Amino acid sequence: KAGVTQTPRYLIKTRGQQVTLSCSPISGHRSVSWYQQTPGQGLQFLFEYFSETQRNKGNFPGRFSGRQFSNSRSEMNVSTLELGDSALYLCASRSLGGGREFMNTEAFFGQGTRLTVV
């Protein structure tokens, strides 16, 4: 069974540009979450999608957006890039959709996309 796949692995962008990152979850997983990892702030939750709907969002500006397709693949977009957006962006998928059992379900992470803004 293939794991969570994130593309591309590395990106270098210039301030002011926009970027789109892609995440393909494990087959059958419908919950996809995105996280930003930086040395200063650690791992921070961006948003989660389930069945093409965003059902939770972290405390990030509106420049960060995402979507999920009917095959559960997800993309996140960052517009008007700032130097501070340089980070490792991680995607995670889970097999269940909700409830107490879901809370205990393992999140499977991709290897991440390393974004550098110059």
Added chain:
Amino acid sequence: AQSVTQLGSHVSVSEGALVLLRCNYSSSVPPYLFWYVQYPNQGLQLLLKYTSAATLVKGINGFEAEFKKSETSFHLTKPSAHMSDAAEYFCAVTLSGNTGKLIFGQGTTLQVKP
């Protein structure tokens, strides 16, 4: 208040020594607790998770963690460190059953000296 707190951003042990990585959780969060490991330039991999079936949880690579409600702790241990254990370790909690959001601790970098 932080949902999970990891004490010590860096821990250094000698090869063969006991590994102890500390995690305390807020008593207001449901105890759906996880330990993840991250190797350089990699994503996160689950080491173990707490289930109400047992307070002592065994995970992969010889790691285990004990859930102590009275101390609101879920510390990670390994009896004998190996060089390959050098990595960053994260304690995490799920807060709600209707979201996949994980709240992570600040992370602890484990260094293993030969």
